[in-house]
Amino acid sequence: MHEHKVVSMSYYDALGVKPDATPADIKRAYRTKFMNFYGKMNERTNETPTVWANFTRETRAYQVLRDRQLRRKYDHYGPGEKVVPPGGFLGTETFCSHSFGGDGFRPWIGEFTLFRVINEAVQMMHQEHGHTLLGRKGSSNKLSTEQEDKLKASAQERYAKSGNEMHEMIEALDYKLERYYFAVKDGELDKFERRLLEDVELLKLESFGIELLRIIALVYRTKATNYVMADKTLGVSRLFTKFRDNTRDMKSTLGVLNTSIDVREKVGEFSEKDQDKLTEQEQLKFDTLIKDKTLSVMWAVSKAELIRKLRDVCNAILHDQTVKPSDRMVKAKGLLFIADKFSQAQRTPEEDVAARDFEKMFIGVDEQMIQASMSINAS
Numbered sequence: 001m002h003e004h005k006v007v008s009m010s011y012y013d014a015l016g017v018k019p020d021a022t023p024a025d026i027k028r029a030y031r032t033k034f035m036n037f038y039g040k041m042n043e044r045t046n047e048t049p050t051v052w053a054n055f056t057r058e059t060r061a062y063q064v065l066r067d068r069q070l071r072r073k074y075d076h077y078g079p080g081e082k083v084v085p086p087g088g089f090l091g092t093e094t095f096c097s098h099s100f101g102g103d104g105f106r107p108w109i110g111e112f113t114l115f116r117v118i119n120e121a122v123q124m125m126h127q128e129h130g131h132t133l134l135g136r137k138g139s140s141n142k143l144s145t146e147q148e149d150k151l152k153a154s155a156q157e158r159y160a161k162s163g164n165e166m167h168e169m170i171e172a173l174d175y176k177l178e179r180y181y182f183a184v185k186d187g188e189l190d191k192f193e194r195r196l197l198e199d200v201e202l203l204k205l206e207s208f209g210i211e212l213l214r215i216i217a218l219v220y221r222t223k224a225t226n227y228v229m230a231d232k233t234l235g236v237s238r239l240f241t242k243f244r245d246n247t248r249d250m251k252s253t254l255g256v257l258n259t260s261i262d263v264r265e266k267v268g269e270f271s272e273k274d275q276d277k278l279t280e281q282e283q284l285k286f287d288t289l290i291k292d293k294t295l296s297v298m299w300a301v302s303k304a305e306l307i308r309k310l311r312d313v314c315n316a317i318l319h320d321q322t323v324k325p326s327d328r329m330v331k332a333k334g335l336l337f338i339a340d341k342f343s344q345a346q347r348t349p350e351e352d353v354a355a356r357d358f359e360k361m362f363i364g365v366d367e368q369m370i371q372a373s374m375s376i377n378a379s
Helices: 010-015 023-043 048-065 068-077 092-100 103-109 113-128 145-185 189-203 209-232 236-272 280-318 325-343 349-363 367-377
Strands: none
Touching: 010 023, 010 048, 023 048, 023 092, 048 068, 048 092, 103 145, 103 189, 103 209, 103 280, 113 280, 145 189, 145 280, 145 325, 189 209, 189 325, 209 280, 209 325, 280 325
């Protein structure tokens, strides 16, 4: 609560919060603004330049109000030269990448598809928001040739980098497991655990932090358990786990395809109707339905891709024939140790409120459904 008078309300008004708003309130408000911005930019109307300008103003307000010291200065002086982040204000595109890009997870999961889609969308909006394509009233919702070329180029670049990314992920996880190995050997496991829990405290606050930690934990635990069981059964159980992996990959792919087909069918049904006769409520209902299903597809695709990457990384480490079997067994136990700590991660009520509204727009399911979905795909 503020005990002093606020000189200017402009930044608070930009985010739609009161001067006594908590940090969680402010974070939630900005994420809501981002989702509104994302939806309006994709509508491509003659209001697009105004939408971008408004979100740029909201982003600047958030850069100040999220920082306790800057917020205190702003309350006292109002906007101006005395209230600027160290190094200056970040551009909207760059700031969104930092805010929603999950940078803290990169050493663990590489590039997460969902974060990349969000960042690419913002970049494309930034580059083209003033162009005729986006500014013309009634312009098409289809991608322009230039946009398609950009997306294709981006996909080719990602493919070229995928091999390097996998190598970096293997090296990063192997290094962590070597630290676990020496911590056990030197009797300093408590120190390793303390550092790991410090990482968890930061990771859980990232976008989709809890879900990503649980996905990582589930894959680590499953692959490590499979390795231990295969060692005990002289490799026989590996035949069953490989068959199960292939079956669950197929189920995951079919689930994503079914959802994608459902989206297309809904769009087809809508296009056949006389849109002039639709009420505002019917239009809103349809827009919400398509947005929710599309975001759910994005989440499902991203999660399936991540699970496959994590499995490949674990397989590379646990089945590295240049490493002694006894050392690989220690690494398997290290994966189980990390999985145990990751799976126990929880946000405080305040932290959770700040994140869940934004995340549920993509995930669209409750905690039980998240767990059930991951258990189907992770092993």
